[in-house]
Amino acid sequence: MFSRNVDLQPHNTLAITARAEWFVAITDERQLPDVLAAARQQQLALTVIGGGSNIVLRGDVPGLVVHIANKGFSVVGEDEQTVCVTVAAGEVWDDWVRQSLQLGYYGLENLSLIPGTVGASPVQNIGAYGVEIGELIEQVQGIDAVSGEPITLAAADCAFAYRDSVFKHGLAGKIIITAVTFRLFRKPRTNLVYPALQEVLSPTDVEIDPHRIREAVCNLRRAKLPDPAVIPNAGSFFKNPVISLVQAEQLQSRHPDMPAYPVDATCVKVPAAWLIDQAGWKGRVKGPVAVHHSQALVLTNPGRGSGNELLALAQEIADNVKDCYGICLEMEPVIIPFQLD
Numbered sequence: 281m282f283s284r285n286v287d288l289q290p291h292n293t294l295a296i297t298a299r300a301e302w303f304v305a306i307t308d309e310r311q312l313p314d315v316l317a318a319a320r321q322q323q324l325a326l327t328v329i330g331g332g333s334n335i336v337l338r339g340d341v342p343g344l345v346v347h348i349a350n351k352g353f354s355v356v357g358e359d360e361q362t363v364c365v366t367v368a369a370g371e372v373w374d375d376w377v378r379q380s381l382q383l384g385y386y387g388l389e390n391l392s393l394i395p396g397t398v399g400a401s402p403v404q405n406i407g408a409y410g411v412e413i414g415e416l417i418e419q420v421q422g423i424d425a426v427s428g429e430p431i432t433l434a435a436a437d438c439a440f441a442y443r444d445s446v447f448k449h450g451l452a453g454k455i456i457i458t459a460v461t462f463r464l465f466r467k468p469r470t471n472l473v474y475p476a477l478q479e480v481l482s483p484t485d486v487e488i489d490p491h492r493i494r495e496a497v498c499n500l501r502r503a504k505l506p507d508p509a510v511i512p513n514a515g516s517f518f519k520n521p522v523i524s525l526v527q528a529e530q531l532q533s534r535h536p537d538m539p540a541y542p543v544d545a546t547c548v549k550v551p552a553a554w555l556i557d558q559a560g561w562k563g564r565v566k567g568p569v570a571v572h573h574s575q576a577l578v579l580t581n582p583g584r585g586s587g588n589e590l591l592a593l594a595q596e597i598a599d600n601v602k603d604c605y606g607i608c609l610e611m612e613p614v615i616i617p618f619q620l621d
């Protein structure tokens with residue numbers, strides 16, 4: 281049922297070489313109860329992956345790696361304004377975004393071209409260009425990784441926050457997401473709050489077509505971000521830190537050009553890319569790993585280094601930013617395996 285000693289390099293966009301002790305691809309969620317029972321019987325720890333675009337493999341993965349690759353979607357409800365579609369977790373995210381627009385279901389256009397799978401989209405509440413997926417999720421379906429029982433979570437129970445959800449905390453490693461239900465709009469509800477989008481799409485256009493937004497987002501992303509197929513990377517490596525207004529004012533008295541965006545009455549968000557760039561890291565190379573030459577937030581692996589080499593670079597950057605600005609950077613990708621013996 282499981283393959284042994286499988287190379288995970290094709291399964292992570294950082295192209296890190298590591299091996300799974302055991303590996304199984306799930307193409308139909310009905311496989312899961314038997315897979316979980318067999319894993320339990322053999323006392324194998326489980327690690328779930330989708331497209332591997334938000335993980336750092338810091339070594340071989342003991343136990344069973346479960347690669348979610350089930351496909352398909354169906355309309356499960358509709359009213360005059362919205363349509364609810366349940367999409368299999370293994371669908372490629374951007375394939376689904378493209379298909380949703382072709383079907384005239386709107387809302388996902390700003391999230392075009394994000395790598396990965398539908399099943400991972402709630403895990404870090406993917407976001408881009410002013411939209412977070414938690415706003416459009418109706419519910420998340422999965423299977424309890426221990427009991428094998430089906431679980432359904434309403435969006436309100438997913439604790440969606442900036443690049444965060446219950447699937448990174450209370451339910452981390454405890455649920456295998458098999459499908460996600462989205463509530464999308466029948467009529468375009470365009471979101472142009474993001475300044476870079478406003479620049480390329482004139483807000484004076486009364487009706488901005490979501491297909492044009494998708495095209496603009498794809499063009500912006502292709503211009504800004506390295507393609508993992510060419511330069512291995514995991515997108516943004518750090519979250520944008522949220523600091524107190526008081527700390528921001530103190531920092532801005534020393535660094536007047538430091539950007540800070542309001543979060544609420546007491547906190548602001550500072551772009552991690554600005555901090556890393558100002559600390560002099562943009563374009564720096566450390567052996568096989570590097571900081572991208574035009575996107576300081578993106579760590580790359582052009583020389584096919586190890587996860588530990590990449591994490592050492594990330595730690596050096598985070599320590600340096602802490603020394604310079606007193607701000608702690610938090611990593612965005614998930615480190616696998618969680619603990620090494």
Ligand SMILES: Cc1cc2nc3c(=O)[nH]c(=O)nc-3n(C[C@H](O)[C@H](O)[C@H](O)COP(=O)(O)OP(=O)(O)OC[C@H]3O[C@@H](n4cnc5c(N)ncnc54)[C@H](O)[C@@H]3O)c2cc1C
Nearest residue numbers: 328330331332333334395396397399400406407457514515
């Ligand atoms: C070039 C590039 C650009 C990116 N841009 C963005 C961006 O703009 N915005 C953004 O939010 N992210 C971005 N990302 C990060 C990444 O694409 C997303 O986090 C994506 O949702 C990860 O999907 P995945 O299938 O590759 O997940 P993986 O990397 O395989 O897994 C990520 C985490 O989710 C868990 N997981 C995956 N599938 C399941 C499942 N079915 N059930 C339970 N847990 C699961 C894994 O255990 C792991 O903890 C970018 C990445 C790259 C490489």
